[in-house]
Amino acid sequence: MKKTLIALAVLGSVAGVAQAQSAVTIYGKLDLGVTKLSGDASDAAKATKLQGNHSSRLGFKGTEDLGGGLSALFQFENRFNADTGTQAGDALFSGPAYVGLAGGFGSVKLGRNWSTVDSVSSAAIDPFEGDGIGGLNALTRARINNSVTYYTPEFSGFGAQAQYILGEQPAGAVAAGTDNDGYAVAATYNNGPIYLGLGYGREENSNDSDVWGVSGSYAFGPAKIALGYDQRENEEVPNTEKTKNLVVAGTYEIGAGLVKAAYNQTRDGADNTAITGFSGTFDKIQKVSIGYQHNLSKRTSLYADIARTKVTNPGVSDTANGVGVGVTHNF
Amino acid sequence: MKKTLIALAVLGSVAGVAQAQSAVTIYGKLDLGVTKLSGDASDAAKATKLQGNHSSRLGFKGTEDLGGGLSALFQFENRFNADTGTQAGDALFSGPAYVGLAGGFGSVKLGRNWSTVDSVSSAAIDPFEGDGIGGLNALTRARINNSVTYYTPEFSGFGAQAQYILGEQPAGAVAAGTDNDGYAVAATYNNGPIYLGLGYGREENSNDSDVWGVSGSYAFGPAKIALGYDQRENEEVPNTEKTKNLVVAGTYEIGAGLVKAAYNQTRDGADNTAITGFSGTFDKIQKVSIGYQHNLSKRTSLYADIARTKVTNPGVSDTANGVGVGVTHNF
Amino acid sequence: MKKTLIALAVLGSVAGVAQAQSAVTIYGKLDLGVTKLSGDASDAAKATKLQGNHSSRLGFKGTEDLGGGLSALFQFENRFNADTGTQAGDALFSGPAYVGLAGGFGSVKLGRNWSTVDSVSSAAIDPFEGDGIGGLNALTRARINNSVTYYTPEFSGFGAQAQYILGEQPAGAVAAGTDNDGYAVAATYNNGPIYLGLGYGREENSNDSDVWGVSGSYAFGPAKIALGYDQRENEEVPNTEKTKNLVVAGTYEIGAGLVKAAYNQTRDGADNTAITGFSGTFDKIQKVSIGYQHNLSKRTSLYADIARTKVTNPGVSDTANGVGVGVTHNF
Numbered sequence: 001m002k003k004t005l006i007a008l009a010v011l012g013s014v015a016g017v018a019q020a021q022s023a024v025t026i027y028g029k030l031d032l033g034v035t036k037l038s039g040d041a042s043d044a045a046k047a048t049k050l051q052g053n054h055s056s057r058l059g060f061k062g063t064e065d066l067g068g069g070l071s072a073l074f075q076f077e078n079r080f081n082a083d084t085g086t087q088a089g090d091a092l093f094s095g096p097a098y099v100g101l102a103g104g105f106g107s108v109k110l111g112r113n114w115s116t117v118d119s120v121s122s123a124a125i126d127p128f129e130g131d132g133i134g135g136l137n138a139l140t141r142a143r144i145n146n147s148v149t150y151y152t153p154e155f156s157g158f159g160a161q162a163q164y165i166l167g168e169q170p171a172g173a174v175a176a177g178t179d180n181d182g183y184a185v186a187a188t189y190n191n192g193p194i195y196l197g198l199g200y201g202r203e204e205n206s207n208d209s210d211v212w213g214v215s216g217s218y219a220f221g222p223a224k225i226a227l228g229y230d231q232r233e234n235e236e237v238p239n240t241e242k243t244k245n246l247v248v249a250g251t252y253e254i255g256a257g258l259v260k261a262a263y264n265q266t267r268d269g270a271d272n273t274a275i276t277g278f279s280g281t282f283d284k285i286q287k288v289s290i291g292y293q294h295n296l297s298k299r300t301s302l303y304a305d306i307a308r309t310k311v312t313n314p315g316v317s318d319t320a321n322g323v324g325v326g327v328t329h330n331f
Numbered sequence: 332m333k334k335t336l337i338a339l340a341v342l343g344s345v346a347g348v349a350q351a352q353s354a355v356t357i358y359g360k361l362d363l364g365v366t367k368l369s370g371d372a373s374d375a376a377k378a379t380k381l382q383g384n385h386s387s388r389l390g391f392k393g394t395e396d397l398g399g400g401l402s403a404l405f406q407f408e409n410r411f412n413a414d415t416g417t418q419a420g421d422a423l424f425s426g427p428a429y430v431g432l433a434g435g436f437g438s439v440k441l442g443r444n445w446s447t448v449d450s451v452s453s454a455a456i457d458p459f460e461g462d463g464i465g466g467l468n469a470l471t472r473a474r475i476n477n478s479v480t481y482y483t484p485e486f487s488g489f490g491a492q493a494q495y496i497l498g499e500q501p502a503g504a505v506a507a508g509t510d511n512d513g514y515a516v517a518a519t520y521n522n523g524p525i526y527l528g529l530g531y532g533r534e535e536n537s538n539d540s541d542v543w544g545v546s547g548s549y550a551f552g553p554a555k556i557a558l559g560y561d562q563r564e565n566e567e568v569p570n571t572e573k574t575k576n577l578v579v580a581g582t583y584e585i586g587a588g589l590v591k592a593a594y595n596q597t598r599d600g601a602d603n604t605a606i607t608g609f610s611g612t613f614d615k616i617q618k619v620s621i622g623y624q625h626n627l628s629k630r631t632s633l634y635a636d637i638a639r640t641k642v643t644n645p646g647v648s649d650t651a652n653g654v655g656v657g658v659t660h661n662f
Numbered sequence: 663m664k665k666t667l668i669a670l671a672v673l674g675s676v677a678g679v680a681q682a683q684s685a686v687t688i689y690g691k692l693d694l695g696v697t698k699l700s701g702d703a704s705d706a707a708k709a710t711k712l713q714g715n716h717s718s719r720l721g722f723k724g725t726e727d728l729g730g731g732l733s734a735l736f737q738f739e740n741r742f743n744a745d746t747g748t749q750a751g752d753a754l755f756s757g758p759a760y761v762g763l764a765g766g767f768g769s770v771k772l773g774r775n776w777s778t779v780d781s782v783s784s785a786a787i788d789p790f791e792g793d794g795i796g797g798l799n800a801l802t803r804a805r806i807n808n809s810v811t812y813y814t815p816e817f818s819g820f821g822a823q824a825q826y827i828l829g830e831q832p833a834g835a836v837a838a839g840t841d842n843d844g845y846a847v848a849a850t851y852n853n854g855p856i857y858l859g860l861g862y863g864r865e866e867n868s869n870d871s872d873v874w875g876v877s878g879s880y881a882f883g884p885a886k887i888a889l890g891y892d893q894r895e896n897e898e899v900p901n902t903e904k905t906k907n908l909v910v911a912g913t914y915e916i917g918a919g920l921v922k923a924a925y926n927q928t929r930d931g932a933d934n935t936a937i938t939g940f941s942g943t944f945d946k947i948q949k950v951s952i953g954y955q956h957n958l959s960k961r962t963s964l965y966a967d968i969a970r971t972k973v974t975n976p977g978v979s980d981t982a983n984g985v986g987v988g989v990t991h992n993f
Contacts, residue, residue: 361760362761365810416754
């Protein structure tokens with residue numbers, strides 16, 4: 001949905017547009033609204049807040065035709081909180097940040113890149129894109145540092161990718177909070193109304209995790225239904241050895257509007273949705289989200305989301321309700 | 332004075348300027364000079380320094396016509412110190428950072444925005460804009476996080492605004508350093524040579540402050556005279572229950588030059604002017620500032636400012652003199 | 663090698679390119695590759711890493727014609743690590759950040775600027791530009807905060823510059839880690855195949871250092887040979903009173919390729935090359951670097967570098983070998 005903006009490169013004379021030789025695309029998003037939680041969330045979480053469904057962002061990207069079918073490409077993207085002007089995430093460019101080459105062989109990207117598993121697991125079909133009041137739980141990290149990712153060309157809708165993650169740790173060093181080498185592979189099928197994705201990843205950290213993800217969607221007319229499932233198996237931490245996450249979602253276009261609904265269930269995992277704020281690991285987390293997005297243009301929309309989250313442990317059952325209304329502007 | 336720069340959006344072909352569909356405005360300011368304090372300021376404050384009258388900045392803003400008289404708008408602005416390249420302020424975008432909508436009803440902005448009271452109090456008519464050697468004292472914060480601000484359309488020069496500030500604290504939480512909900516209202520009159528502003532704000536923090544501000548200016552030929560007054564009343568801190576701030580200022584255009592002069596008096600308050608650096612609360616603070624700005628173009632100017640600050644408490648009377656010369660470039 | 667990109671300023675109508683009135687140049691670099699050290703480096707240093715030969719960057723710069731031969735100029739540049747998206751260096755804009763004026767008299771720049779000595783010492787002729795696996799040792803800081811630098815016009819290839827550095831410390835304050843006032847002067851000769859540079863700088867910090875630098879190069883056809891030497895003398899620290907650094911380098915163009923080779927020897931100094939990572943001060947540091955850069959275009963290149971570093975102290979002699987391959991893209 002990001003409308004790209006090409007800043008013209010004109011060397012010598014600003015009137016000589018035909019001399020344009022270089023390009024960088026500047027893009028971004030501003031997203032802010034008012035959110036309110038109620039129920040069993042903490043008092044701090046229940047304060048009325050100004051925050052966006054997504055973090056706001058400012059990005060720079062470009063491609064260069066190198067001839068012979070080869071091209072260079074790059075992208076890097078800052079995330080920020082427009083309510084306070086502060087940096088979002090743990091890096092100046094906590095969105096993607098990579099450089100790469102593309103050609104007949106496909107493409108290769110080096111740097112901080114989208115996670116291969118995340119891109120085909122339940123996160124891929126979350127109509128709330130993981131964020132905001134309605135955002136669903138996921139077991140995968142959205143972006144991966146120090147990664148080398150290869151993408152095949154698409155053949156008849158089929159595509160695949162392989163990602164190698166440099167842990168940058170000495171051999172044998174395995175400590176919590178640091179990540180050693182890992183890898184991931186995924187395959188996708190995109191053809192008309194059908195989307196399917198399947199991926200597996202291995203993270204050689206203190207948990208030595210295997211992560212599986214699968215997702216699919218089918219569109220018929222204004223409606224789309226989607227299903228996603230991910231599973232994380234930790235070899236080294238017996239008490240939470242296997243976490244499972246399921247998403248069932250649907251969207252329906254009504255004129256300039258889009259209705260979204262989703263059910264999400266996590267077994268033996270933590271609630272990673274930023275806004276609800278239940279902390280710890282639970283036997284079962286269930287979330288129902290309903291949202292409406294009204295497009296004022298291709299770049300600007302208003303939204304209203306409601307969600308109910310229930311976390312269950314032996315002898316404990318807490319619920320929180322959330323509501324958020326806001327505006328998103330892409331540039 | 333910010334000359335806007337529109338980076339053209341050209342989708343498909345860089346030669347097809349007529350296809351432009353999207354725009355972001357990139358703007359900024361570089362400001363650096365040499366400053367020197369003397370008198371009773373601390374030894375550290377008296378070191379000769381390279382610093383600007385204002386922090387340098389890089390901003391991004393844009394509007395989108397949504398049809399039917401409605402438009403979307405956004406702005407976010409980084410502040411930095413060009414002498415060291417470091418971030419200025421406590422956020423990546425410590426200037427404004429907001430998204431909003433505008434139409435026949437006026438406009439609404441969500442985010443980190445200019446303070447409604449600040450925009451009509453003594454700060455509004457400080458010819459030194461609050462910064463640098465000549466900058467005057469003020470009782471209001473320049474920008475407000477987590478704010479929702481509504482601006483009426485202007486009718487015959489009359490305008491008004493109302494600002495609601497989300498404290499994002501649980502009900503009943505009142506702690507120093509954190510801000511709870513607050514609000515502010517202001518009215519302005521702008522017509523030919525006359526400007527008038529009046530505002531009131533309530534901050535529900537540990538001090539529970541009421542802030543009043545009023546300002547006015549009158550221009551005749553190359554001259555402009557201005558008067559501003561603000562008052563802050565703290566309910567919860569008896570010893571500094573009321574702070575008063577007065578500004579009398581004048582400017583005079585001479586060809587490409589602008590002469591500035593101001594007198595500022597604060598009663599029972601702290602010296603918030605960054606460069607003088609007297610700390611603590613004083614019975615009386617008096618400052619006289621004189622400056623000359625020479626415009627090399629609409630975007631670039633040289634400046635020279637001198638100022639004398641005197642702080643008075645029972646048995647104490649300290650003065651500091653300051654001088655600064657520098658260059659400002661807007662892009 | 664930085665291709666500039668001029669974002670057109672069009673006020674009023676995006677179709678009216680001839681109305682362009684303002685310009686900011688947005689430029690940058692993405693650089694990432696895989697590096698590997700072996701030998702006597704620490705286990706942590708020997709982990710395979712994704713990192714660039716240079717830090718990636720995003721810069722903004724511009725000039726404004728003020729008439730009468732005078733112009734305003736500015737530049738500020740962020741450095742970041744594209745492997746993680748994190749800020750590189752100790753400031754948001756840790757590259758240059760300055761504003762200045764240029765005219766018949768030459769030019770003056772205020773702010774964080776390139777070091778005058780660095781620009782003419784061994785660093786000036788390092789074909790690896792100080793960074794990456796092949797980067798050579800240097801005794802000078804690349805960029806200087808709080809500096810005022812004057813550049814003469816060039817006459818028949820001769821040019822000179824003088825730099826004053828404000829320490830911003832009270833008189834008499836001399837502490838390790840803080841820098842007091844300093845200054846530097848340099849002269850250069852650039853004419854056809856010949857380049858010569860000579861500079862001297864004085865840093866009034868806890869070491870009270872005198873820094874000398876000299877460099878030269880001669881090009882004949884596709885080949886260029888270069889020689890550089892710098893010396894740092896510390897008055898206040900007897901044990902490391904004099905450090906000497908020598909660089910001998912050569913490059914050879916083969917079609918779209920560039921072969922680089924260099925030998926570097928430091929006496930009584932520390933290894934400041936970021937990647938090798940030997941810490942402490944050594945009697946002798948020797949480095950041999952060989953690299954090949956293949957230009958896919960004027961903006962994009964692939965590179966492969968190997969280097970061997972040997973550090974020697976009485977009774978100690980350690981060596982590390984490094985290899986790195988990667989891609990650089992300028993925009």
